[in-house]
Amino acid sequence: MSAKVLPGGVDDIVTVAPEYSTDSGADPLWEGVEPEPARRLLVAGLGLFAAQGFHGTTTRDIAARAGMSPAALYVHYRTKEDLLFRISRIAHEAALAVIPPESSGAGDPAGRLRAAVAAFTAWHARHHTAARVAQYELAALEPAHFRAVAAVRLAIERIFRKMIERGVAVGKFEVSDTPATALAILSLAIDLARWYQPGSRHSPEELGDLYAGLALRMVRSGQ
Amino acid sequence: MSAKVLPGGVDDIVTVAPEYSTDSGADPLWEGVEPEPARRLLVAGLGLFAAQGFHGTTTRDIAARAGMSPAALYVHYRTKEDLLFRISRIAHEAALAVIPPESSGAGDPAGRLRAAVAAFTAWHARHHTAARVAQYELAALEPAHFRAVAAVRLAIERIFRKMIERGVAVGKFEVSDTPATALAILSLAIDLARWYQPGSRHSPEELGDLYAGLALRMVRSGQ
DNA sequence: GTCTATACGGAGATAGAC
DNA sequence: GTCTATCTCCGTATAGAC
Numbered sequence: 001m002s003a004k005v006l007p008g009g010v011d012d013i014v015t016v017a018p019e020y021s022t023d024s025g026a027d028p029l030w031e032g033v034e035p036e037p038a039r040r041l042l043v044a045g046l047g048l049f050a051a052q053g054f055h056g057t058t059t060r061d062i063a064a065r066a067g068m069s070p071a072a073l074y075v076h077y078r079t080k081e082d083l084l085f086r087i088s089r090i091a092h093e094a095a096l097a098v099i100p101p102e103s104s105g106a107g108d109p110a111g112r113l114r115a116a117v118a119a120f121t122a123w124h125a126r127h128h129t130a131a132r133v134a135q136y137e138l139a140a141l142e143p144a145h146f147r148a149v150a151a152v153r154l155a156i157e158r159i160f161r162k163m164i165e166r167g168v169a170v171g172k173f174e175v176s177d178t179p180a181t182a183l184a185i186l187s188l189a190i191d192l193a194r195w196y197q198p199g200s201r202h203s204p205e206e207l208g209d210l211y212a213g214l215a216l217r218m219v220r221s222g223q
Numbered sequence: 224m225s226a227k228v229l230p231g232g233v234d235d236i237v238t239v240a241p242e243y244s245t246d247s248g249a250d251p252l253w254e255g256v257e258p259e260p261a262r263r264l265l266v267a268g269l270g271l272f273a274a275q276g277f278h279g280t281t282t283r284d285i286a287a288r289a290g291m292s293p294a295a296l297y298v299h300y301r302t303k304e305d306l307l308f309r310i311s312r313i314a315h316e317a318a319l320a321v322i323p324p325e326s327s328g329a330g331d332p333a334g335r336l337r338a339a340v341a342a343f344t345a346w347h348a349r350h351h352t353a354a355r356v357a358q359y360e361l362a363a364l365e366p367a368h369f370r371a372v373a374a375v376r377l378a379i380e381r382i383f384r385k386m387i388e389r390g391v392a393v394g395k396f397e398v399s400d401t402p403a404t405a406l407a408i409l410s411l412a413i414d415l416a417r418w419y420q421p422g423s424r425h426s427p428e429e430l431g432d433l434y435a436g437l438a439l440r441m442v443r444s445g446q
Numbered sequence: 447g448t449c450t451a452t453a454c455g456g457a458g459a460t461a462g463a464c
Numbered sequence: 465g466t467c468t469a470t471c472t473c474c475g476t477a478t479a480g481a482c
Contacts, residue, residue, distance in 0.1 A: 020362065037465080052362060055278035059458060069467055074459065076465090135417065136359055139243065139275060180425065180433055183418065184411055191410035194358065202403065210403055217440045260447080281475060292449055297477065299447095 020051035020132070029094055029127060033086070038076040040066040045083045050129040054084055054140040084137060085145040091127065091134040092152040098123045099159055109167030110221040116163060117185060117215040122208035124192040125200075131193035160186055164219060173219040185215045243274035243355070252317055252350060256309070261299040263289040268306045273352040277307055277363040307360060308368040314350065314357035315375040321346045322382055332390030333444040339386060340408060340438040343379075345431035347415040348423075354416035383409055387442060396442035408438045 033039040044065035048057040059080050063070045077083040098119045100112070124131045138146060161182040167173030175181045188211050202210065216222075256262040267288035271280040282303050286293045300306040321342045323335070347354045361369060384405040390396030398404045411434050425433065439445075 035465095053276055053278055055276055056363065058456080060456090070458090071460080071468080072466060080458070140279065176436065177425075177433060180430070181437070184434065184437055187411050187414035187418075188407055190417070191414045194413070195406065195410075202400075207403070210400060211407065213399065214404070214407055214441050217443060218437050220440060258447095282477080283475075293476090294450080294478080295448060303476070 020129075027127070027130075029090065029130060032090075035076075037066070037068065037072065041068070041073055041076055042083060042086060045080075046087050046129060046133060049084065049087070049137055050132045054080075054133075054137045081140065081142055081145070084133070085141055085148075087130065088134050088137065088141065088145070088149050089152075091130040092149045092156075094127070095120065095123055095131070095134070096152055096156050096159075099156070102159075102162075109163065109170060109172045110216055110219075113163050113167065113219065113221070114212040114216060116160065117189070118205075118208035118212040120186075120208075121189040121192065121211040122204040124189045125196045125202075125204035125207050128193055128196040131190070135190055135193045157182065157186065167219060167221065173221055175219050181218060185218060188214065243352075250350070250353075252313065252353060256313075260289070260291065260295065264291070264296055264299055265306060265309060268303075269310050269352055269356060272307060272310070272360055273355045277303075277356075277360045304363065304365055304368070307356070307363060308365075308371075310353065311357050311360065311364065311368070311372050312375075314353040315372045315379075317350070318343065318346055318354070318357070319375050319379050319382075322379070325382075325385075332386065332393060332395045333439055333442075336386050336390065336442065336444070337435040337439060339383065340412070341428075341431035341435040343409075343431075344412040344415065344434040345427040347412045348419050348425075348427035348430050351416055351419040354413070358413055358416045380405065380409065390442060390444065396444055398442050404441060408441060411437065 027043075030039050030043060033042050041062060045057070045062045048061050048065065057080075059073050060070045062080075062083070063073050066072075073080070073083070077086070100115045100119060102112075104112075104115070134149070138149070141149065161179055164173060164175060164178050164182050164185075168175060168178060192207065196207075200207075250266075253262050253266060256265050264285060268280070268285045271284050271288065280303075282296050283293045285303075285306070286296050289295075296303070296306070300309070323338045323342060325335075327335075327338070357372070361372070364372065384402055387396060387398060387401050387405050387408075391398060391401060415430065419430075423430075
């Protein structure tokens, strides 16, 4: 639970402890995972994958944390990798879904970028455990599963790039390199999965507002 | 070598492929690792840890890639974790060393921040393989080893925070939250370890300049 | 310092009873 | 659907010859 932090100011993050604090017992994110034992296994795997990585986690660990025997996992999932894939796909789709659609009223490029960055950032903080698995365990997915989540990742990337392109096109943003700036803004949010812990100084919403402000500065929008 | 990218524009990163391209055969970063077989093992481990993670890599993999028998590893390293620690420590210390010292002439806060971000970013792109292991395999370090690298991480974090504090103190920067802004700037560079590939559109130096510009905008410095 | 051979435990996954 | 028991292979690490 507690982050391993060196003696230092309370502001020192020291950027990720060996033990990783997990959340999400009854996260609505996993509501759709049925039946309940399957969900329990998934949430157990989620926490362990986030803390120790996919390869650092055994099926026995997962089953034990879910309060079941090792064999029970294979009733609900074909393989350990299949369990990872379910987590990764749900997380990716949820992260995509949280971005306000283009048609969401905000015709103003700055307003739209602000809303998107705030929402995407807050999601990554709130769901830092799921985000961590989604972002850092891609290499453990088998090829077909990787392709499925890569499609979602590409969609996210394009949405942010388009948002910046629009702002540039109408003269509201001023950037030297649109794709690179889009990636940089994504990096801000995604990197939360690496360092964010529930005990952090800011709530997910505060971080969303904060990073939205930084993103607007990056595209040199006064708003 | 080639990133697994979905059909799409050439700009699409799709953010990290299952196969991770490694670099560093004769990287000066590892010059100090002696004797030569120890270095070969270390570089082999580096590439595999970056691609598959520490737990996804076997000592047999490492030895084979170094052209040696599995037992040879234990002549040069106490354990597999010890090999990881050597990599992580060297990488952390090199990343710290690349940041221009406070006394480096640039009395101007904006100039100093620009130089630091450019150097730190370029380092993370150029040494993306080592950076990846350093950033994402911390949880595999045993406690004493973790503490050793955490001390370096803390030093880096403080340097960036101090730089921003100075600029704010003399009225050159305008930020709403100094520690959070420092972390955000670090995130830009660190996240390169996740997505950067040698085939990327920009050289490490170009990315350094680009991100330095973004960082200055984040602290609202015109320069 | 490097090898071959191997000890020993742990890993993913399955069989078959209840 | 869950369990206990187990198969089989693989992983880290060591022994001992050269």
